[in-house]
Amino acid sequence: MAEPMKIRAKMEGDAADVKVLMSHPMETGQRKNEKGELVPVHFIQSVIATHNGKTVLDIQWSQSIARNPFLGFRVKGAKAGDKVTISWTDTTGDKSSIDTTVAA
C-alpha cells in the first residue's frame, strides 16, 4: 500500500500555488540491490490534478522522475476554500490520492 502524500495549496495573487510531495521509489529498472540483482521497474505513470472536481492537469511520467516525486503547479482563478485533489497510478496498478483546501 502506498504511503500518504503531502500537499499544500495557497493563494498567490489570482492563482492557487499547489505543491505536492509523493512517496514512491520510482525504480528505473536499472538499479541493482545489495545482491547485485536488478530491481524491477516500478514508477508512477499517471497523475491527475483536479480543482473543485474539474481536471486541471493530466500528467504522464516516466521512470526519470526523481524518487519521492515533487510536483508544483498553479491554478488561475482559484479561491481560498476551493478543493484540490491529486491522484496517481503506478506501473503495478497501485493508486493513491489526497485532497486539500486552498489556504488564503
Place this chain on the structure above:
Amino acid sequence: MVKFLMASSALAAAGLLGMRSAIAAVWNKTGFESKTTAEALKTLGVSGATVSREIQITAPEIAENGAQVPVTVTSKIPNTQSISIVVDKNPFPLSCTFEFSNGAESYISTRLKMGQTSNVIALIKADGKFFTAAKEIKVTIGGCGG
C-alpha cells in the same frame, strides 16, 4: 419520440464526455520507451518545433546529484496546451508530459533523474503547434543506476 431519443442520446454523449475528463490520457508507451529524442518527438506528433524565447527553463547550471534535479518550465506562449520535458542523453529521453485544462497556468515544477550532463529540452504545444527551448545541465554524479 424521435426528439426524446435524440435528447437522451445527446445527454448520454455529454455524460460520456464528462466521464472522459476524469480518465487519464493513454500513457505514451512508445514515446517513453524511445531511445532517442528524435523517436520520442515523433510519438508526440512533432515535425519541426519553433525555438521560442517565451519558454523559460529554470534549473541549476550544475546538478551535483543527478538523482534529484529540480526543473521548472514556464510557457508564456498563448493557449499553451501541454509541456513535455526531454532529457536528451538519458537512456529513455522522454521524461514527462503535462496537459493543462480548466485554468491551470502553463507552469510546472518537478525533479528529474539525469544519467549525465545533457541538454534538457522543453517542448510546448500551443494552438496545435510546437515550440521548444533547451538548457544544458551539467551533472557531477549520475542518477539512473547506482
